[in-house]
Each structure stands twice: as structure tokens, then as C-alpha cells.
Amino acid sequence: NLHADPVMFTEKDGLPGKFIGELEADANGNLWLGTNRGLAFFDKANQTFRSFSLADGAQSLEFHITASMKSRNGELWFGGSEGITIVPADGAFRDVQTAPKVVVTGIKINDEEQDSLRCVSTGATNISQIRRLNLKYRQRTLSFEFIAIGYSDPCQQSTQVQVGGKGR
Incomplete structure (x- = not known):
């Protein structure tokens, strides 16, 4: 839309x-951008x-200025x-990511390391x-140390934690 306000x-x-x-x-109207620090996919929706x-x-x-093209088959x-990075016509390049395996490496109770815990x-x-x-009752804080074992760029990963159970 040429009449829309620009977005930065x-x-x-x-x-x-x-x-x-x-x-x-x-093919879906989404944008792929070659930048000075990597390739980016922009989901318009x-x-x-x-x-x-x-x-x-x-x-x-690092991608070169004006060194991109869309092939006849949509790549x-x-x-x-x-060299050259090729994004398949179906956009499968963006679906390569796999979730890393999360491994708990330490548990602290009341800010103290615990080395003799037992699963209930x-x-x-x-x-x-x-x-x-x-x-x-007096064990009021619980902390976990963990690592995310994966083969993707660690700077691109984030971790979310969900705590379940009932307080008594």
C-alpha cells in the first residue's frame, strides 16, 4: 500500500x-532480508x-548489496x-529450528546448593x-540452574519456565 504510513x-x-x-x-508475500549481520525473515501478518x-x-x-534474486521456481x-544461501520456495529454511534439550544442573533451596535431594x-x-x-515450611525459595543443549545459535534461543503444583 503506497498510501500507508511508513513503519521503521x-x-x-x-x-x-x-x-x-x-x-x-x-510466494506468501513475506520478506527475506540480507543484512550485514545475517539473514532475516519478516512475517508480514x-x-x-x-x-x-x-x-x-x-x-x-554478511550479505552483499544487491546480490539476491528470486529464481523461476521460487527459490x-x-x-x-x-557463497550463496538458498531459501527454498516453500520457505522450509525458516522451519529448521529445533528446541534444545533442557537439563537441570543444580537446585538451590533458600539460596543454598543441594547435593542430596531425592525425587518424591x-x-x-x-x-x-x-x-x-x-x-x-521454612524452605521458601527454590532456584534452578540449567543448560540448554542444542545446535542452533545460543543468542537466538530463549527459555520459558512453567511451575506447577499446589501450595500447602
């Missing part, structure tokens, strides 16, 4: 870099970005300092296998 997006909105050298639209790095399959993080080609339901003593704990 920055790195705070999810753009991987400040400089956009390439811009291509896919949700107004959100997803960035792709070397770990996601991009050939480099998007982006030229960069280390299974009897497991390995911290990564404990699924249920009963806490005493």
Missing part, C-alpha cells in the same frame, strides 16, 4: 543488523522477524562473503532426573 524497524524489533543490502519477497545465522545454515553473516538466492515420586537422586520435591 530496528535491531530492537529483531533485525539482525542495521544495514539491509538485499530484499526479496517469497505478525510483524515479527526471525534471524538466521551460520548455525541455521546460512553461508555467512530466493542471497549472495554473501562465503521416583526416588531419583540425580538432579537432572528429579521431577517432584516436597519442601518444608
Whole structure:
């Protein structure tokens, strides 16, 4: 829409870099951008970005000015300092991400490390296998240390935690 007000997006909105050298639209009208810090996918419907790095399959993080094209079969080609990154016509490139495996490596109760805990339901003593704990009245704070084991770019990952159970 040429009559709509322009909208400005920055790195705070999810753009991987400040400089956009390439811009291509896919078959769904979404945008793919080659920047000075990686490849980005812009979902027009949700107004959100997803960035792709070397770990996601991009050939480099730096894409050259005007070195992009849409092929006859709908693939998007982006030229960069280390070669060409090809986005399939179906956009499958953006679905490569897999959730990392989360492993609990430490548990603190009242800010103190715990090394002799036991799972109430299974009897497991390995911290990564404990699924249920009963806490005493004075044990008011519970902290977890964990790692996310994955093969994607760690800067692109975020973690959410949901705590269940009932207070007694």
C-alpha cells in the first residue's frame, strides 16, 4: 500500500543488523532480508522477524548489496562473503529450528546448593532426573540452574519456565 504510513524497524524489533543490502519477497508475500549481520525473515501478518545465522545454515553473516534474486521456481538466492544461501520456495529454511534439550544442573533451596535431594515420586537422586520435591515450611525459595543443549545459535534461543503444583 503506497498510501500507508511508513513503519521503521530496528535491531530492537529483531533485525539482525542495521544495514539491509538485499530484499526479496517469497510466494506468501513475506520478506527475506540480507543484512550485514545475517539473514532475516519478516512475517508480514505478525510483524515479527526471525534471524538466521551460520548455525541455521546460512553461508555467512554478511550479505552483499544487491546480490539476491528470486529464481523461476521460487527459490530466493542471497549472495554473501562465503557463497550463496538458498531459501527454498516453500520457505522450509525458516522451519529448521529445533528446541534444545533442557537439563537441570543444580537446585538451590533458600539460596543454598543441594547435593542430596531425592525425587518424591521416583526416588531419583540425580538432579537432572528429579521431577517432584516436597519442601518444608521454612524452605521458601527454590532456584534452578540449567543448560540448554542444542545446535542452533545460543543468542537466538530463549527459555520459558512453567511451575506447577499446589501450595500447602
